[in-house]
Amino acid sequence: MDDPAAVEDPQEDAPCDQPPERPHRRLPRYLAATAATVVAVDQATKAWMVELLQGRDPVQLVPGLLQLRLVRNPGAAFSFATGTTWVFTVIAIVVSVVIIRIARTLGSGWWTLALGLMLGGALGNLVDRLLRSPGIGRGHVVDFVELPDFPVFNVADSCLTTAAVLVVWLGIRGIGVDGRRVGD
Numbered sequence: 001m002d003d004p005a006a007v008e009d010p011q012e013d014a015p016c017d018q019p020p021e022r023p024h025r026r027l028p029r030y031l032a033a034t035a036a037t038v039v040a041v042d043q044a045t046k047a048w049m050v051e052l053l054q055g056r057d058p059v060q061l062v063p064g065l066l067q068l069r070l071v072r073n074p075g076a077a078f079s080f081a082t083g084t085t086w087v088f089t090v091i092a093i094v095v096s097v098v099i100i101r102i103a104r105t106l107g108s109g110w111w112t113l114a115l116g117l118m119l120g121g122a123l124g125n126l127v128d129r130l131l132r133s134p135g136i137g138r139g140h141v142v143d144f145v146e147l148p149d150f151p152v153f154n155v156a157d158s159c160l161t162t163a164a165v166l167v168v169w170l171g172i173r174g175i176g177v178d179g180r181r182v183g184d
Contacts, residue, residue, distance in 0.1 A: 038120025107179030
C-alpha cells in the first residue's frame with residue numbers, strides 16, 4: 001500500500017500567496033521595452049505633427065472636443081515656469097536615473113508598467129528639452145493634442161499622467177515595487 005514512488009512533496013501543492021523572494025528577471029526588460037516604445041511613439045508623433053501643423057491653424061478632429069494644435073512649450077503643463085526649462089531638464093534626468101535604479105527591485109507587473117510609462121514620458125520630453133530649439137537643456141517641448149479647458153499635451157504627457165494614476169492606485173492598494181503588500 002505504501003508505494004515509495006507515490007510519495008508526494010507537500011511543498012508542490014502549497015499555494016503561492018507570496019511573490020517570489022527574488023524580483024522577476026524579465027521585469028526590468030519589460031520596463032525598458034515600455035519606455036522605449038513610449039519614446040519612439042512620442043517622438044514619431046511630434047515629428048509628424050510638426051510636419052503637419054507647422055504654420056497652420058488647428059485641425060478639428062471632433063468639433064468642440066478634440067483638435068490638433070502645435071504648441072512649443074518652454075515650461076511645464078499650462079506653460080507653467082516658462083523661464084526655468086533647465087529645471088525640468090534636471091528633474092527629468094533625476095527621475096530617469098531613480099527609475100533605472102529601482103528597476104532591479106521590481107516584482108510587480110503593474111509597477112513595471114507604471115515606471116515604464118513614467119520613464120518613457122520623462123525621456124520623451126527630455127529629448128525635446130535637449131535637442132529642440134532654442135538650445136541644449138532649454139529646448140521647447142512639442143505639444144499638439146488639445147481638449148477644452150485643458151493644456152495642450154503630447155504622448156509623453158499622457159504616459160506620465162497614466163503612470164501617476166497607476167502609482168496612486170498601487171499605493172492605495174498597498175502594493176510595493178517588489179510586488180509585496182506593504183505591511184506583510
